[in-house]
Amino acid sequence: MHRRIQLKKHLHRFASAEFGTLADLRESVRSSPPGILIVGCAEHDLAPDMLSFADPGQCTVVQNLAASIPRSDQPYDSTVAGIEYAIVLQRVREVIVCSHLCCRVVRYWMKQPILNGDSDPGCRFMANARRVVDRFYHYTTESERQTLMICEHTLYQLENLRSYPFIRNRLATGQLRLHGWVVDDRSARVLAYVPMSHQFVTIEKIAPRKRIS
Numbered sequence: 001m002h003r004r005i006q007l008k009k010h011l012h013r014f015a016s017a018e019f020g021t022l023a024d025l026r027e028s029v030r031s032s033p034p035g036i037l038i039v040g041c042a043e044h045d046l047a048p049d050m051l052s053f054a055d056p057g058q059c060t061v062v063q064n065l066a067a068s069i070p071r072s073d074q075p076y077d078s079t080v081a082g083i084e085y086a087i088v089l090q091r092v093r094e095v096i097v098c099s100h101l102c103c104r105v106v107r108y109w110m111k112q113p114i115l116n117g118d119s120d121p122g123c124r125f126m127a128n129a130r131r132v133v134d135r136f137y138h139y140t141t142e143s144e145r146q147t148l149m150i151c152e153h154t155l156y157q158l159e160n161l162r163s164y165p166f167i168r169n170r171l172a173t174g175q176l177r178l179h180g181w182v183v184d185d186r187s188a189r190v191l192a193y194v195p196m197s198h199q200f201v202t203i204e205k206i207a208p209r210k211r212i213s
């Protein structure tokens, strides 16, 4: 089923030229070593690198709670170290921030007051995705609210990624491309962010069963 999730236009401004396509990913995976980094959630039901166009193990994977990335003015952590290693030393050309619709971490963060400060990804989620969805979006069910928060959370992580000079420099010279993905766990289909229309839309393609397309 084709899905389309419309997001508010005023909350994020990304340059379309900084985003890659499925064709870019297919091309990068054919190079040696494959130049794809996936930042995914630690409790993703499917392995984030189970992609229809790549074999398991071909992509570099960094996993943590809800694919969270701190901003450059927040404490440097193992997630940023993993991302920097992949981009600077392994020279990956594509970065996928990969969230998923059935995220139990996000479900927990939606309900709990998280008081550990800005270095806690749950705290950042409250201040960013949870705040803007409750303030700017109209939703009628908790499921809709969760979907919107997961999409907004993904965009905040892409913004945080862009706060690092080693990312921005490579984006400016075309050495690196961004990809914002939300996986539908039930169908293993990918919704990819399109900056031009501020939407997450289904990546249409034929995929083998139980492999993320």
Ligand SMILES: [Zn+2]
Residues within 6 Å of the ligand: 041, 042, 043, 044, 066, 100, 102, 103, 104, 105, 106
């Ligand atoms: Zn999750």
